Amino acid sequence: xxxxxxxxxxxxxxxxxxxxxxxxxxxxxxxxxxxxxxxxxxxxxxxxxxxxxxxxxxxxxxxxxxxxxxxxxxxxxxxxxxxxxxxxxxxxxxxxxxxxxxxxxxxxxxxxxxxxxxxxxxxxxxxxxxxxxxxxxxxxxxxxxxxxxxxxxxxxxxxxxxxxxxxxxxxxxxxxxxxxxxxxxxxxxxxxxxxxxxxxxxxxxxxxxxxxxxxxxxxxxxxxxxxxxxxxxxxxxxxxxxxxxxxxxxxxxxxxxxxxxxxxxxxxxxxxxxxxxxxxxxxxxxxxxxxxxxxxxxxxxxxxxxxxxxxxxxxxxxxxxxxxxxxxxxxxxxxxxxxxxxxxxxxxxxxxxxxxxxxxxxxxxxxxxxxxxxxxxxxxxxxxxxxxxxxxxxxxxxxxxxxxxxxxxxxxxxxxxxxxxxxxxxxxxxxxxxxxxxxxxxxx
Amino acid sequence: xxxxxxxxxxxxxxxxxxxxxxxxxxxxxxxxxxxxxxxxxxxxxxxxxxxxxxxxxxxxxxxxxxxxxxxxxxxxxxxxxxxxxxxxxxxxxxxxxxxxxxxxxxxxxxxxxxxxxxxxxxxxxxxxxxxxxxxxxxxxxxxxxxxxxxxxxxxxxxxxxxxxxxxxxxxxxxxxxxxxxxxxxxxxxxxxxxxxxxxxxxxxxxxxxxxxxxxxxxxxxxxxxxxxxxxxxxxxxxxxxxxxxxxxxxxxxxxxxxxxxxxxxxxxxxxxxxxxxxxxxxxxxxxxxxxxxxxxxxxxxxxxxxxxxxxxxxxxxxxxxxxxxxxxxxxxxxxxxxxxxxxxxxxxxxxxxxxxxxxxxxxxxxxxxxxxxxxxxxxxxxxxxxxxxxxxxxxxxxxxxxxxxxxxxxxxxxxxxxxxxxxxxxxxxxxxxxxxxxxxxxxx
Numbered sequence: 001x002x003x004x005x006x007x008x009x010x011x012x013x014x015x016x017x018x019x020x021x022x023x024x025x026x027x028x029x030x031x032x033x034x035x036x037x038x039x040x041x042x043x044x045x046x047x048x049x050x051x052x053x054x055x056x057x058x059x060x061x062x063x064x065x066x067x068x069x070x071x072x073x074x075x076x077x078x079x080x081x082x083x084x085x086x087x088x089x090x091x092x093x094x095x096x097x098x099x100x101x102x103x104x105x106x107x108x109x110x111x112x113x114x115x116x117x118x119x120x121x122x123x124x125x126x127x128x129x130x131x132x133x134x135x136x137x138x139x140x141x142x143x144x145x146x147x148x149x150x151x152x153x154x155x156x157x158x159x160x161x162x163x164x165x166x167x168x169x170x171x172x173x174x175x176x177x178x179x180x181x182x183x184x185x186x187x188x189x190x191x192x193x194x195x196x197x198x199x200x201x202x203x204x205x206x207x208x209x210x211x212x213x214x215x216x217x218x219x220x221x222x223x224x225x226x227x228x229x230x231x232x233x234x235x236x237x238x239x240x241x242x243x244x245x246x247x248x249x250x251x252x253x254x255x256x257x258x259x260x261x262x263x264x265x266x267x268x269x270x271x272x273x274x275x276x277x278x279x280x281x282x283x284x285x286x287x288x289x290x291x292x293x294x295x296x297x298x299x300x301x302x303x304x305x306x307x308x309x310x311x312x313x314x315x316x317x318x319x320x321x322x323x324x325x326x327x328x329x330x331x332x333x334x335x336x337x338x339x340x341x342x343x344x345x346x347x348x349x350x351x352x353x354x355x356x357x358x359x360x361x362x363x364x365x366x367x368x369x370x371x372x373x374x375x376x377x378x379x380x381x382x383x384x385x386x387x388x389x390x391x392x393x394x395x396x397x398x399x400x401x402x403x404x405x406x407x408x409x410x411x412x413x414x415x416x417x418x419x420x421x422x423x424x425x426x427x428x429x430x431x432x433x434x435x436x437x438x439x440x441x442x443x444x
Numbered sequence: 445x446x447x448x449x450x451x452x453x454x455x456x457x458x459x460x461x462x463x464x465x466x467x468x469x470x471x472x473x474x475x476x477x478x479x480x481x482x483x484x485x486x487x488x489x490x491x492x493x494x495x496x497x498x499x500x501x502x503x504x505x506x507x508x509x510x511x512x513x514x515x516x517x518x519x520x521x522x523x524x525x526x527x528x529x530x531x532x533x534x535x536x537x538x539x540x541x542x543x544x545x546x547x548x549x550x551x552x553x554x555x556x557x558x559x560x561x562x563x564x565x566x567x568x569x570x571x572x573x574x575x576x577x578x579x580x581x582x583x584x585x586x587x588x589x590x591x592x593x594x595x596x597x598x599x600x601x602x603x604x605x606x607x608x609x610x611x612x613x614x615x616x617x618x619x620x621x622x623x624x625x626x627x628x629x630x631x632x633x634x635x636x637x638x639x640x641x642x643x644x645x646x647x648x649x650x651x652x653x654x655x656x657x658x659x660x661x662x663x664x665x666x667x668x669x670x671x672x673x674x675x676x677x678x679x680x681x682x683x684x685x686x687x688x689x690x691x692x693x694x695x696x697x698x699x700x701x702x703x704x705x706x707x708x709x710x711x712x713x714x715x716x717x718x719x720x721x722x723x724x725x726x727x728x729x730x731x732x733x734x735x736x737x738x739x740x741x742x743x744x745x746x747x748x749x750x751x752x753x754x755x756x757x758x759x760x761x762x763x764x765x766x767x768x769x770x771x772x773x774x775x776x777x778x779x780x781x782x783x784x785x786x787x788x789x790x791x792x793x794x795x796x797x798x799x800x801x802x803x804x805x806x807x808x809x810x811x812x813x814x815x816x817x818x819x820x821x822x823x824x825x826x827x828x829x830x831x832x833x834x835x836x837x838x839x840x841x842x843x844x845x846x847x848x849x850x851x852x853x854x855x856x857x858x859x860x861x862x863x864x865x866x867x868x869x870x871x872x873x874x875x876x877x878x879x880x881x882x883x884x885x886x887x888x
Contacts, residue, residue, distance in 0.1 A: 094673065094778035095807075117679040139622045150620055152629075153597060168864050174774040175806035176594055177842035178583045178633045179849055179860045180869050180888065185596075185629030189622045206679035229538060235561040235650035237718075274681075275727070276720025283719070330618040334538035362619035363539075398621035405623055416623050420612045424875065425624050431871045444624065 005078075006046045008037040019081055020073045022066040025323060026377060026408055030075035032059065037081050041161060041198040044080065048196065048437075049165035051078055057440050060192040062103060062131030066138060067326050068406030070191040070442055080196065082133055088112050089199070096204045097156060097173060102133025102197050109202075118204040121148035124402070125315070133197050139189030141402030143311075146361025147239040147273075148205065150402065152188040159199030160187055163433040173201055186428070191404050192439040194432040208239070208273035212281035213304035217264030217294040221245050221356075224266035225337040228360035230287040231270060232333060236280055238361060240271035240308075245340065247355035247370075248314040255317035260310070263294050268360065269311055271304065311357070318355050318368050325369040325377060327385060329392035330401030333363040342391035343367045350384040364401035365392075386412060405443050413444070450490045452481040452528075463525055464517045466510040469767060470821060470852055474519035476503065483528050485603065485611060485642040492640065492881075493609035495522055501884050504636040506547060506575030510582060511770050512850030514635040514886055524640065526577055532556050533643070540648045541600060541617060546577025546641050553646075562648040565592035568846070569759070577641050583633030585846030587755075590805025591683040591717075592649065594846060596632040603643030604631055607877040617645055630872070635848050636883040638876040652683070652717035656725035657748035660736040661708025665689050665800075667735055668710035669781040672804035674731040675714060676777060680724055682805060684715035684752075689784065691799035691814075692758040699761035704754070707738050712804065713755055715748065755801070762799050762812050769813040769821060771829060773836035774845030777807040786835035787811045794828040808845035809836075830856060849887050857888070 010016070011034050019035050021027055033056075038044045051058045057077035064071055073079050086103035093116040100109060107127045110120040123142035124130060130140070136158070141150045148154075157171025171177065171184035187194055218224040224243055231238060244267040249260040260267065268288070272280040281297060289295050298304055318324055331339045340356055343365070347354035353370040367388050369381060389399040389412045399405075399412050414422050425444045432438075454460070455478050463479050465471055477500075482488045495502045501521035508515050517523050530547035537560040544553060551571045554564040567586035568574060574584070580602070585594045592598075601615025615621065615628035631638055662668040668687055675682060688711040693704040704711065712732070716724040725741060733739050742748055762768055775783045784800055787809070791798035797814040811832050813825060833843040833856045843849075843856050858866050869888045876882075 092776070092778065094676065095776040096676065097776075139626075141620050145620060149593075149597070152626070153593070162864075166864055168862065168868070170865065172774075172842050173776045173840045174808075174842055174845065175777075176585050176589060176774045176803075176808050176845040178844050178846060179842050179853075179857060180865060181634055181638075181872055182583075182596070182626075182629045182632065183865065183868065185626045188626065190625055194625075206681055209679075232538065232540065235653075237650055274718070274720050275723040276718050279719040330616075330620045332536070332539040332541075332617045333619075334536065359620075364618075364620050396617045398616050398618055398623050400622050401618065401620040402622060409623070413623060418612065420606075420610055421614065421624060421627065424612070424627065427875045428625055428872065431868065431875060 004050050005034065005036055006043040008039060010035050019061060019064065019079045022064050022069060022071045024067045024069045024408060026069045026072060028072065028407065030073050032073040032077045032079045035079040035081055037084050039084050041159065041167060044161045044196050044198050045165040045167060047078060047080055048161055048163055051437050052164050052435055055435055056437060058437050059439050060196050062134035063129055065126045065130040066134060066404065066406060068400065068404045069408045070138060070404050070406035072407055074440055083131065085198065091116060093118065095173060097201055098204055099199065099201050100132055101199055102131060104132045106130055106132050106135055113204045114207060117207055119207040120154065120202060121205050122151045122154055132200060136188050136197055136200055137191050138404040139402065141364060143240045143242060143359065145359060146241060147237055152185055154203045155184055155188050155200060156203055157201040158184055158187050158197055160195040161198055162195050163435065163438050171201065191406060191443040193429055193443045194438065208277065209275055210277040210299065211271055211273045211301065211304060212277045212297065212299045213307050214270045214281060214284055214288060214295060214297045215307040216268045216288050216292040218266045218268065218292050219264060221266040221340050222337045223291055224268045227268055227288045227291045229333065230291065231284055234283055234287050236283055238270045238284065239273040240269065241361035242269045242311045243358040243360045244311065244314055245356045247353065248357055251317035251321060251355060252310065252313045255320050256313060267310065269307060314357050318370050321370050322373050323371045323375060325381060325385060327367045327369065327388055328400050328403040329388060329397055330362065330364040331392055331395040331397030335395040336360065336363055339365055339392060339395055343388060346384055346387045350380060352381065352384050407442060448494050449478065449480055450487040452483060454479050463505060463508065463523045466508045466513060466515045468511045468513045468852060469769065470513045470516060472516065472851065474517050476517040476521045476523045479523040479525055481525050481528050485605060488524065488605045488640050488642050489609040489611060491522060491524055492605055492607060495881050496608050496879055499879055500881060502881050503883055504640050506578035507573055509570045509574040510578060510848065510850060512848045513852045514582060514848050514850035516851055518884055527575065529642065535560060537562065539617060541645055542648055543643065543645050544576055545643055546575060548576045550574055550576050550579055557648045558651060561651055563651040564598065564646060565649050566595045566598055576644060580632050580641055580644055581635050582848040583846065585808060587684045587686060587803065589803060590685060591681055596629055598647045599628055599632050599644055600647055601645040602628055602631050602641055604639040605642055606639050607879065607882050615645065633848065635850060635887040637873055637887045638882065652721065653719055654721040654743065655715055655717045655745065655748060656721045656741065656743045657751050658714045658725060658728055658732060658739060658741045659751040660712045660732050661738040662710040662712065662736050663708060665710040665784050666781045668712045671712055671732045671735045673777065674735065675728055678727055678731050680727055682714045682728065683717040684713065685805035686713045686755045687802040687804045688755065688758055689800045691797065692801055695761035695765060695799065696754065696757045699764050700757060711754065713751060758801050762814050765814050766817050767815045767819060769825060769829060771811045771813065771832055772844050772847040773832060773841055774806065774808040775836055775839045775841030779839040780804065780807055780809065783809055783836060783839055787832060790828055790831045794824060796825065796828050851886055
């Protein structure tokens with residue numbers, strides 16, 4: 001069957017091996033039969049026609065930076081690698097949009113937009129290594145979501161190859177439009193299970209003329225969430241509001257020789273942006289300062305980057321201590337302190353070190369389960385992760401805020417959605433992919 | 445069959461007549477067999493179970509203010525009137541959200557949110573008379589969309605009764621979440637064809653602390669669109685940017701005895717909001733002033749309302765001159781002047797007076813076809829409307845920005861979506877409504 005594939009396929013074991021997994025660390029042991037490095041939508045269509053006729057699973061892949069097993073290869077599958085479709089086709093400064101191929105690295109798009117005083121707002125932590133196609137497939141979030149929304153909010157239209165090789169356009173180049181059901185939103189976050197995204201028209205937004213950044217330390221996490229809640233209660237709208245817990249700060253101190261823990265047991269970083277950044281920051285400072293003995297505010301971009309670096313240092317620091325399972329629950333903002341308390345209890349019960357960082361502006365928590373070096377994701381680990389999911393659901397939240405369901409969270413999906421909605425999802429999947437060739441076993 | 449319906453139904457001709465049409469002015473002559481005034485989700489489920497078993501069409505209705513025939517009753521249908529389900533169930537200031545029943549009048553929600561320093565951002569022109577359920581069913585827009593998005597961007601989750609009477613929840617109370625396909629976005633804008641929305645969790649946003657408003661007159665429409673484009677090119681993000689053409693200004697002068705046309709042939713209103721409103725308005729003024737000899741800027745809310753009143757006066761003034769067909773195309777912002785030129789030509793060719801107002805911030809134009817009193821929507825009117833749609837599509841736009849497809853635009857839908865996408869839409873519809881009882885003949 002591989003002989004039918006378009007140019008640019010490989011069955012070399014080393015090539016297959018390099019495209020078999022993602023960054024979740026999860027390995028179910030499946031081996032793909034080939035990798036196709038598609039260079040055009042026509043090649044994608046050709047692969048899908050062949051696979052669909054044959055019933056061969058197709059696992060679409062960008063940079064493989066996903067954290068939920070969404071791009072992990074099924075046994076016997078064709079891995080459809082889109083990383084070579086990496087052209088920025090158009091940037092329209094007048095219409096504040098870009099047309100891109102799926103393999104464009106997200107920060108490359110942001111940088112290209114910057115030349116026009118624009119930016120691509122969604123900024124997952126992986127922005128420098130992940131592709132826009134992968135971001136769309138998972139509806140990726142990031143730091144700026146509270147103000148600028150998630151990936152879905154920046155996607156105007158998609159160019160999609162369906163399972164049977166037909167190519168369709170969804171959405172439009174206009175900001176508004178209600179002709180037909182919202183297929184664009186259906187494809188965003190569908191994790192390669194409904195079609196293969198071969199192009200996207202995305203919204204660009206004005207790059208902020210100014211930013212102001214606050215960093216504060218607190219005696220405990222509850223005080224830090226209280227401060228974040230006070231910012232919301234003052235009806236302010238920061239672009240970024242990030243929290244780190246004690247375990248994160250300890251890990252950074254260990255790794256980098258800093259003394260953050262001496263300053264507090266929780267860290268809050270808030271950034272305002274836009275023409276009102278300074279005025280808004282004055283108001284942020286006024287509500288945060290009474291709750292923290294250690295507040296710094298800057299409008300200097302270089303100093304702001306240094307403060308943001310503390311947030312960015314957390315994950316690499318934790319990874320030095322062992323293998324990490326990066327979780328991704330979200331709860332209503334009012335329940336963040338409850339969620340962290342529940343996570344701490346799960347850490348104590350399970351004996352697993354759990355660090356928590358959070359996008360405080362939208363209640364999205366990343367509990368990081370840090371396992372001893374060499375320890376697998378054994379059943380005890382999944383039990384602890386399951387308890388985290390259940391805690392989030394009990395607080396009115398979700399088991400995935402921005403990373404996706406992939407392989408890793410499928411068994412908990414029905415707990416969140418209920419059986420009727422899961423049934424509907426499967427019927428929708430069948431409309432787009434009747435032979436179930438597209439990323440089977442993922443998402444639904 | 446009506447004897448099986450829950451309490452609160454009527455077959456009285458006067459009651460039926462009052463709920464047979466919407467505000468599009470379009471009357472295909474169908475007569476419903478009953479109206480049910482549902483007061484709870486359970487009653488809605490009961491109606492749908494009966495109708496589904498029986499194959500009776502169900503036309504769901506809020507306030508009937510739609511402009512595309514979406515709520516126009518099918519012959520022999522049950523009209524499901526949800527206007528009595530009008531409770532604001534919850535406002536959470538901490539989580540910046542509200543839980544509402546579908547019959548809540550949109551401005552009532554906005555007012556209730558105001559008590560907490562919040563607001564419900566989407567503001568269709570019908571905000572004081574339309575329901576939130578209707579707004580969700582059409583994915584309504586409004587003046588503030590360019591900055592705050594359309595209705596979809598403010599809906600976090602839905603409570604929906606399916607065609608067979610099952611009740612499901614979609615989405616969540618959290619800002620982010622990617623568990624399952626985005627059913628919420630699928631129901632938003634589905635015009636009553638996929639399920640009946642019996643509740644919604646909507647996002648509230650901080651009410652702006654300040655606004656600044658600019659009103660300017662221009663010698664012609666091209667100059668006004670050039671000014672609007674200059675605001676965008678300066679990478680500014682007004683909350684409101686509205687344009688009125690010469691025909692609108694003439695009508696207002698006629699109706700209200702003003703002398704707007706003496707000041708120019710096109711009117712632009714721009715409002716900035718938030719903590720940076722003044723700074724941003726200084727920048728707006730700097731780019732608009734060189735293009736207009738008549739610019740006023742105010743930060744006084746009372747004066748701002750007076751300036752906005754000019755925009756609001758346009759439609760009532762046009763309605764004095766005859767029956768109106770309110771159209772709703774959107775084009776990429778860079779093509780607005782081209783769209784207006786095309787619309788003017790269609791007016792000349794058809795001999796129909798066409799006024800154009802536009803949400804300049806998102807390229808959404810409302811060409812208003814003003815017919816002589818007593819003239820029906822005859823085939824010449826539809827020909828002219830069809831030419832407007834074709835012009836919008838030729839410019840890379842859409843035939844409906846925010847009013848929906850309803851009955852009136854169905855025949856042009858395939859021109860925009862193409863046959864493959866229309867097929868997919870119909871298959872999706874069949875998943876949710878296999879017996880095709882929900883608002884048949886609308887949307888798809």
